[in-house]
Amino acid sequence: MSARGLTIGQLAQSAGANLETVRYYERIGLMPAPPRTHGGHRSYAPEHVQRLRFIRRSRELGFGLDAIRRLIALSEPGVQACCEVRDMARDHVASIDARIADLHRLRGVLRQAAADCRDGGTVRCPVIEVLGGGSEPRRLGQRS
DSSP states (O other): OBTTBBOHHHHHHHHTOOHHHHHHHHHTTSSOOOOBOTTSOBOBOHHHHHHHHHHHHHHHTTOOHHHHHHHHHHTSTTOOOHHHHHHHHHHHHHHHHHHHHHHHHHHHHHHHHHHHHTTSOBSSOHHHHHHTTOSSOOBTTOOO
16 A cells, blocks of 8 residues: 555455446445545545455345445444344345245256256257246147
8 A cells, every 4th residue: 555545446456346346336325435635546545445345245245235335334333233234134144045945946947847858759948948938848749
């Protein structure tokens, strides 16, 4: 870090983020605007790196931008909101569990459709049928 702080490129690199992502987070208010040098360049502090890492990790864990905004507010000094953060985490886990269940169902449907492709007796591709909303692939001799 130079005497004037980190450049936007250094910030992005140190947090493992894309430069445009940093700019986007600034535009939508997730990242605080950094002070500017006399030359007009952004000058980031270690707190910016910490905030960007927090946002990036929250995104990796599947939190949406509104939830991250709330988590940031709840993490401010003097805010006693552990119960609210816990409830947000529990809600997020429930959402993840629902997606996992959906993925298991999807895997079963696709496995069956792929297995049906092997028999050679289908008029149309079972995978295409399933993706098109059909519940069962048509077999030779079957009328629609």
